[in-house]
Amino acid sequence: MPREPRTRVASSPVPPVSITSADVARLAGVSRATVSFVLNDTPGHRVSESTRTRVLDAARQLGYVPHAAARSLRAGRSNLVLMPASISAIGRLVSDWVDDLHSELDRHGYTAVLHAGRFADPLDAARAWAELRPAAVIALDGDRFTAQAADLLGRAGVRGLLAFAARPVPGVHTIGFDHADIGAAAAEHLISRGRKRIGVVLPQERGLGTLALPRLAGAESVAARHMATVAPVELAYTRESATSLARRWPSLGLDAVFAYNDEYAALLLHALRAEGVAVPDEVAIVGSDDLVLSALQEPPLTTVRLDLPSPARVAASLHELIETGTTPPLPAVEALLIHRATS
Template identity: 85%
Template sequence: MAKQTSVPASITSADVARLAGVSRATVSFVLNDTPGHRVSETTRVRVRDAARQLGYVPHAAARSLRAGRSNLVLMPASISAIGRLVSDWVDDLHSELDRHGYTAVLHAGRFADPLDAARAWAEMRPAAVVAMDGDRFGGRAAELLRRAGVRGLLAFAAQPVEGVHTVGFDHARIGATAAGHLIGRGRSRIGVVMPLERGLGTLAEPRLAGAESVAARHMATVTPLELAYSRESATALARRWRSLGLDAVFAYNDEYGALLLHALRAEGVSVPDEVAMVGCDDLVLSALQQPALTTVRLDLPSAARIADTVHELIETGTAPEVAPVEAVLVHRETS
């Protein structure tokens, strides 16, 4: 019979208070930075040293109950699929939310139904939800979250979302900007990369639609091109490139663009002579390619501005409008 391992008892604030020689209330005041309570610096140091020595960490849920509200800002994990540009921006947003005393958490669930997603988010009782793919966010989902006590709802979306503080982020405009530039450079047979990685389809499809809308007005054609983010997939596409009869490609973003650019060059397909190319995000790597990659820069509102907006929504229920994300063409050598 296997020997059972005993589970050590959890360290509590009472243990910290006993070691520090203070009351549990004083421990709470110090470790939760409770305003309005005078505690000497000597006592604060003693309490923190005791907590550190015992390995005590305050209970977030209990602290939220005492405060009457959560300090969590929930962000659906689909943001991780948007790309390095937005991922880096989200890292900055985490820091800015921390400045306001909030803890940003990623929710990894994937839901076909927005209401199912809202129910899962509501179970965590966050103070706010920030959705980067807000086009799936509807009024019913927003109402469900509000009934659960979520005070701040902010979404990046192409159109205003009922009951949600919406920041304009139209992925169709990205595709339209790329296609418009390629057509303006004399190209008329445009391929649009459709990444095969999970979660990217919801962003790639409106970018394809934006490219198609521009092409339809200029007697140009658009061909979707499935591509996985792997050397093997890019090589396979590059080897059949000439059979596709395309003279341009919008590569979804700079990372897929760099991948495809190297594969095309390895197969002897000249860029931009045979194929003009546009990426997106204006990452550092785009300017370092040979030839340098033309791209669409996304002018995002600052992480500090979004954190301030979320804080105002939580505190007051309203906040000033935030300027939409702008798509700006950065012309380099691949087009």
């Protein structure tokens, strides 16, 4: 009799077993409470150095990672600092500053996490943040923060609320940062250099409108006082978009441009020069952020430098907010014009 072919049955993958503190305790030969004292560095509980070493070696051997939510529940507080921000809206200047802030918060025992969710309603955003039960929230785009959102977060146990915003927000420790000041500084400079028809770049990348529109409004407010005109100019951060705009530039009738930031300014500078538009003779250009690349352009870019409070100072203030509920005011962000050869 011919043998029937075997049917191979695919086995379902076995889910990995979760390692618990009980496993660590068993391997180290100690109680679960001792494991908790060692891994959470619980104050007031003395553990011998040999026991501490056994626990740490067992945890390392098993690949055990403490459960942050459970640890926060036991301690009665979280060490999480939430930073709501659109990733696309964080330019190089701010991303470097945020990296340094993460390090400073870590020195105070906090873990900083970027939250990139987009919410049309500030209360919906606050509810999403509150679900994570952070110790604090730092809003880089604090102009959308409301008193109602702050109240909701406070009732959820969030102890520190800090926001960069153009105006004070009730219930929130506010650091003054008005993006209109950036556009105003650029326009004031360009008009002082004899320019009267100023374009203001509106980046087409998602998430940048909340920063670009106040900068446009700041330039418009200055132009209205000086018999100058301002026109929004759309630009995506691509070579194709910059080349298209540069080819249309002579038909726009503009003699200057505030290009949102140094990255867009450098992109447009190269596109204009490639199309034979002379900078600054035919068009003056101003960027923002005073990045290293701005001084390395040919010609070097005029820019607006942003003086932000140091990450160390912000982290210390946030820690004080969490611990005591109050902290002295921090200085507002200043917009300072750095004049170079493109204007």
